[in-house]
Structures are given as structure tokens and as C-alpha cells.
Amino acid sequence: MSASDDELITVGRDLLGREAMYLDEKRWDEWLALYAPDCEYWVPTWTAEGNLTTSPQTELSLIYYTARGALEDRIVRIRSGRSPAALPLPRTTHIVSNILPLEPPQRDRIRLRSSWACHTFFPLMDVNHTFFGRAEYDLARRDGGWVIAKKKTILENDRIPLPIDIYCL
Amino acid sequence: MALQPARFYVDDRPDDGVFRVHRDVYSDPEIFELEMKYIFERTWNFLTIESQLPKPNDYITAYIGRTPVVVSRDAKGNICAFLNTCRHKGATVCRFEKGNSKYHICLYHGWAYDSAGKNISIKQREVADYPAAFDAENHDLIPLAKLATYKGLIFGSLSPDVPPLDEHLGDLKFFIDLHMDQGPQGMEIIPGRVAYTYRGNWKMQLENGQDPYHVDTAHGSFMAIAERRRKGQGNVAARELDWQKRNDVRIGSYEFANGHSSVWHDVAEPERRAVHATFDEVKSRVGELRAEWMIKQRNAVFFPNLQIADQIVPILRTFRPIEPGLTELRSNVLGPIGEPPHLRAARLRQFEDFVNPGGYATPDDVTVFADCQVGFQSAGVDFLQGYSRGIGAMERGANEEARAAELHPLASVKGHRTQNNELGTHAPFREWVRLMDAGMTGKKAYE
Numbered sequence: 001m002s003a004s005d006d007e008l009i010t011v012g013r014d015l016l017g018r019e020a021m022y023l024d025e026k027r028w029d030e031w032l033a034l035y036a037p038d039c040e041y042w043v044p045t046w047t048a049e050g051n052l053t054t055s056p057q058t059e060l061s062l063i064y065y066t067a068r069g070a071l072e073d074r075i076v077r078i079r080s081g082r083s084p085a086a087l088p089l090p091r092t093t094h095i096v097s098n099i100l101p102l103e104p105p106q107r108d109r110i111r112l113r114s115s116w117a118c119h120t121f122f123p124l125m126d127v128n129h130t131f132f133g134r135a136e137y138d139l140a141r142r143d144g145g146w147v148i149a150k151k152k153t154i155l156e157n158d159r160i161p162l163p164i165d166i167y168c169l
Numbered sequence: 170m171a172l173q174p175a176r177f178y179v180d181d182r183p184d185d186g187v188f189r190v191h192r193d194v195y196s197d198p199e200i201f202e203l204e205m206k207y208i209f210e211r212t213w214n215f216l217t218i219e220s221q222l223p224k225p226n227d228y229i230t231a232y233i234g235r236t237p238v239v240v241s242r243d244a245k246g247n248i249c250a251f252l253n254t255c256r257h258k259g260a261t262v263c264r265f266e267k268g269n270s271k272y273h274i275c276l277y278h279g280w281a282y283d284s285a286g287k288n289i290s291i292k293q294r295e296v297a298d299y300p301a302a303f304d305a306e307n308h309d310l311i312p313l314a315k316l317a318t319y320k321g322l323i324f325g326s327l328s329p330d331v332p333p334l335d336e337h338l339g340d341l342k343f344f345i346d347l348h349m350d351q352g353p354q355g356m357e358i359i360p361g362r363v364a365y366t367y368r369g370n371w372k373m374q375l376e377n378g379q380d381p382y383h384v385d386t387a388h389g390s391f392m393a394i395a396e397r398r399r400k401g402q403g404n405v406a407a408r409e410l411d412w413q414k415r416n417d418v419r420i421g422s423y424e425f426a427n428g429h430s431s432v433w434h435d436v437a438e439p440e441r442r443a444v445h446a447t448f449d450e451v452k453s454r455v456g457e458l459r460a461e462w463m464i465k466q467r468n469a470v471f472f473p474n475l476q477i478a479d480q481i482v483p484i485l486r487t488f489r490p491i492e493p494g495l496t497e498l499r500s501n502v503l504g505p506i507g508e509p510p511h512l513r514a515a516r517l518r519q520f521e522d523f524v525n526p527g528g529y530a531t532p533d534d535v536t537v538f539a540d541c542q543v544g545f546q547s548a549g550v551d552f553l554q555g556y557s558r559g560i561g562a563m564e565r566g567a568n569e570e571a572r573a574a575e576l577h578p579l580a581s582v583k584g585h586r587t588q589n590n591e592l593g594t595h596a597p598f599r600e601w602v603r604l605m606d607a608g609m610t611g612k613k614a615y616e
Contacts, residue, residue: 044361045361045362047267048229048266053360057510057513060359060362060363060502060517060520060521062521062525063527064521065404065406066406067404069403072403073394073404076393076397076403077393080390082389082393085533087536124536125368158364159365160364160365161365162535163531163532163536165532
């Protein structure tokens with residue numbers, strides 16, 4: 001891999017780190033700004049046979065959005081103070097690791113994969129839970145900066161014991 | 170509190186306008202044990218739908234209360250069901266939720282069964298020096314005492330002493346028809362597992378589906394989102410109903426025999442309902458009245474383990490009690506077999522946005538259930554007050570809408586949306602008392 005490839009991957013790795021930080025620090029506007037207006041945000045389900053679903057058009061997803069506006073809905077909900085699932089707001093720490101390129105980076109496009117764990121504390125029930133999985137990112141260069149054009153989050157422990165939201169994935 | 174007779178727990182005095190339920194029914198471990206024994210294990214339970222088992226040797230695993238079950242299509246193509254527990258040492262013989270296998274082989278000692286549950290191998294039998302008494306025993310997996318289907322829904326009972334399924338369902342068949350007749354070739358479960366647990370009693374989800382009263386508080390944050398979507402912002406692809414437009418709709422409930430009930434709402438925006446896209450075809454097949462009923466939002470209870478819900482899109486949601494304060498839910502999302510791709514995608518987006526663990530309603534529901542479960546531990550307080558809204562407007566028997574649909578409910582109620590009646594909880598609790606009382610006093614569940 002060339003030096004410029006390494007530089008691009010470093011840019012991508014930095015963006016993934018910032019996403020985790022913004023979620024954990026509840027810096028919602030900065031988190032939203034990481035996403036392209038026409039982004040795809042997808043959390044597939046697993047099938048009963050134990051395979052990951054492959055098409056959000058024909059199979060169920062836990063979350064499937066095709067616009068940043070849909071992510072903004074999530075933030076509106078959190079900020080409304082009227083969602084019992086977010087009162088009090090769970091506290092999270094994301095650990096993001098094993099960030100590797102899925103293919104050689106291009107000038108305007110970087111594809112990365114990561115492994116993630118989100119340690120989540122639910123003050124309401126006084127319980128901790130770790131959601132974990134892997135993720136695939138398509139980063140795009142837009143207007144001189146890098147944004148998330150696509151994110152596919154795979155939740156490995158999908159028998160869900162506590163509410164899930166964008167902040168614990 | 171020491172265990173009381175079943176009737177104590179539901180203070181049901183229709184002549185005085187009283188219906189109250191004791192908090193212990195949600196939290197007492199002794200009551201939970203008796204519910205497993207006298208309710209789940211002595212009546213019909215929903216298992217799955219036939220289209221999950223299209224080919225010989227297809228199977229799914231399920232539960233009746235705490236009992237693990239395999240529902241299978243045997244090699245000859247017949248639907249059968251048996252307990253998922255090896256006759257030898259009790260291990261489950263099928264570990265997967267769904268699949269296809271000619272044989273179910275216990276991983277402990279290798280006893281093998283065919284897809285009808287028949288024992289086909291006891292490892293090293295010929296050299297085992299088994300006594301004649303062992304050879305005289307049956308070694309097959311235990312078949313469910315009763316198995317029957319209606320409109321592709323498969324139901325089973327661990328007890329043989331249950332009424333015929335058709336009679337047991339009664340008018341609930343109307344609500345099953347409204348789900349299963351939405352597609353010209355029938356309905357299928359859309360792939361994708363939705364399985365989640367909540368820290369509350371199994372009856373809380375059952376009641377919540379019959380409880381329109383919670384919607385604008387528990388899901389109040391959705392009001393702000395609906396406001397955005399009205400302006401074309403946010404996840405408009407979900408095409409959820411605009412809550413502001415609901416203000417003038419009517420709401421109603423029916424109480425049926427055998428613990429079943431249903432709540433319904435009129436819909437101000439029929440064009441947003443999934444069935445609307447094929448409404449002409451549906452109407453020509455099922456008639457105007459039933460097609461109009463498909464447009465209404467509905468949530469019917471099959472007591473004790475299923476919600477036949479179509480608040481957003483048609484789903485079959487099962488409850489599996491694990492502990493008094495722990496329940497597993499699974500949502501099976503239905504779509505017409507052969508549905509055009511753009512309509513299938515729209516159906517998925519509508520479901521995912523709301524009654525999904527990653528949606529806008531379910532996470533709120535499960536956290537308020539946990540609040541209730543904490544509150545139930547309180548000393549010095551006995552009966553809850555959440556079952557009385559609408560009693561003043563209740564009619565014995567069928568009301569106008571029920572008569573038009575040829576339904577025969579035990580009681581009917583309707584009113585403006587804000588009446589938010591709680592009467593859909595009465596039928597399940599009356600059946601709860603009946604079955605618990607029968608069990609606790611040594612009587613059969615059905616005479």
C-alpha cells in the first residue's frame with residue numbers, strides 16, 4: 001500500500017473514532033454532520049436460520065434509513081425528553097478496533113471495516129449490557145471533507161434484552 | 170401474601186362497574202408457576218404458520234410456556250409437532266430455530282429421530298443388554314397432544330382436553346382472516362428475526378396491545394417526529410400515520426369467549442395502510458366489509474400467547490414467559506406471497522420505524538414495563554386501577570359494527586379515540602381466572 005493509501009486510511013480511522021466519541025459524549029449535531037445527506041444507515045437482522053439478511057428491500061432490518069433526515073429523527077426523539085427509553089439517557093462507551101480497508105482506498109472513496117463493542121449502562125434498570133459486532137463504512141469525499149455515505153452495522157448479539165438506539169450501536 | 174383462590178386476584182363485579190386486577194398476578198413466582206401449569210400447559214398455543222414449512226423435513230422450534238417444541242413437516246409432507254426433548258436423558262434434539270433435516274439427532278448420546286419424531290436409532294442398542302421392559306417402551310419423541318391449523322396458523326396443545334380449535338377460536342377467526350386474506354396467494358413471514366426480551370411479566374405486552382391509552386404518553390416523543398414528517402422532513406419513507414389526523418377517529422373493543430379480545434381504530438389516512446395498495450383486488454376477493462376492516466388498525470389477542478396485530482402492518486407477535494418479570498417477544502412480520510418488490514420494501518420500512526426494537530415505539534414500551542415490574546414490588550398496595558375506562562359505554566353482546574360483521578362478542582364498546590377504553594383486558598383476565606381456578610380446585614380446564 002502506498003503512503004497516500006496509508007494517509008487515506010488514517011483519515012478514515014480518525015472519522016470512525018470521532019463517530020464513537022460524538023455518540024459517547026452526546027455531541028449529536030457533530031455526529032449528524034459526519035453523515036452525508038443521502039447516507040444509507042443499515043442494521044440488518046439475522047434470519048431464523050442464523051444468517052445475516054442481505055437485502056433491506058426484501059428482508060427485515062433492525063434499522064434501515066436512506067437519508068440523514070431519518071437520523072435526525074432519532075436525535076429529535078432523544079432531545080424531546082419524552083421517550084421513556086431514553087430517560088435517563090443510557091451512558092455508553094464505544095470501543096472501535098480492527099479497522100481495516102475493505103479494498104484499496106480511492107481518492108474520493110474509502111471503504112473500511114471495524115469491530116465494535118458498546119458498553120452501555122442503563123441507569124433506569126441499573127444494568128450494564130455490551131452490544132457488539134462489526135461495521136462496514138463507505139466514506140466519501142464531499143466538498144473537500146470526508147463523510148459517511150454508507151454504514152452497515154452488524155449486531156452480533158441480536159437477542160435484544162434492552163432498548164437499542166443509534167447511541168448503543 | 171399467601172396464595173389465594175384465583176377469583177381473589179381479579180375483582181370482577183360487572184353489576185357494580187368494578188374490574189380490578191391484583192398486582193401479584195404480575196410478580197408472584199408461585200402464581201407464575203401455576204400459570205405455566207394451568208394456562209399454558211392446558212390450552213391451545215400458537216406455534217407458527219404453515220408457510221414457514223414449505224418442504225418435507227422443514228422444521229421450526231418454538232415453546233409452549235416453558236416446554237420446547239419442534240414443529241416439523243415430515244418426509245410425507247404432513248405437519249407434526251413434538252416435544253424437543255430426547256427420551257434418553259432429556260436434552261433438546263434440535264438446537265436451531267429453523268431449518269431442514271431428515272433427522273434430529275441428540276448430540277449427547279446420539280439417539281436419532283426422523284422428521285416425524287419417530288425414534289430410528291438408539292446407539293449401540295444391540296450390545297446394550299437392555300432389559301425386555303426397555304424394549305417394550307416407546308422411544309419416539311412425544312407428540313403434542315393436539316395440533317390443528319386455521320388459515321395456515323398452526324396451534325398446539327400439551328393437553329388433550331381442549332375444545333376443537335375451530336370452536337376455541339370462535340370469532341377470533343374473523344381477525345385471523347383479516348390478516349391472512351390480505352394476499353391473493355396467502356401470507357408469508359418475511360425473513361429476519363425480531364427477538365427481544367423485557368423485564369416485565371408476559372401479560373404486560375398482552376395488555377399493552379389492548380391499551381390505546383398509553384400511546385400518546387409512552388410514545389409521546391413520536392409526536393415531535395410526526396410534526397417533522399408532516400413538513401416532509403425525517404424518515405418519510407416509513408409513511409407512518411399522521412397522529413394529528415387521528416384526532417377524530419373512533420375506537421372500539423370486543424370481548425370474546427376463551428380469553429380472546431380485540432381493539433380497533435378507524436383510520437383517517439387509509440392510503441397509508443399497506444393493504445390499500447392492492448385494495449381493489451382485496452375487495453373483490455373478500456368483499457367490501459372485510460376489506461374496510463383490513464384498513465382499520467386492529468390488535469387482537471389470542472389467549473395466552475399471541476397478538477394478531479395490525480397497528481402498523483400485519484404481524485403475529487408471540488409472548489414467551491421466562492420468569493415472572495422476564496418475557497421474550499418475537500414479531501413475525503407478514504406480507505402477501507408474491508408481493509411486488511416496491512410494496513414489500515414499503516411494508517418493511519413502516520414496520521421497522523415503529524414496532525421494532527430499533528423503532529420508535531417498542532423501546533418505550535419495554536422500559537415502561539420494567540417500571541411497572543419495579544412498582545409491583547411495593548408493599549401496602551393491592552389492586553391496580555387500569556381496567557375501567559369505557560365500562561360506562563359498554564354494551565352486552567354485539568354492537569352495530571359487530572352485528573354488521575356477524576361477530577358475536579360477549580361485550581362491545583366504542584367511542585371517540587380519546588375514550589381509550591381498557592376493556593380489551595377483561596376477556597383475557599376472565600379466562601385467566603377460569604383456567605387458574607379450574608387448575609387450583611382440581612377441575613379439568615374444559616368440561
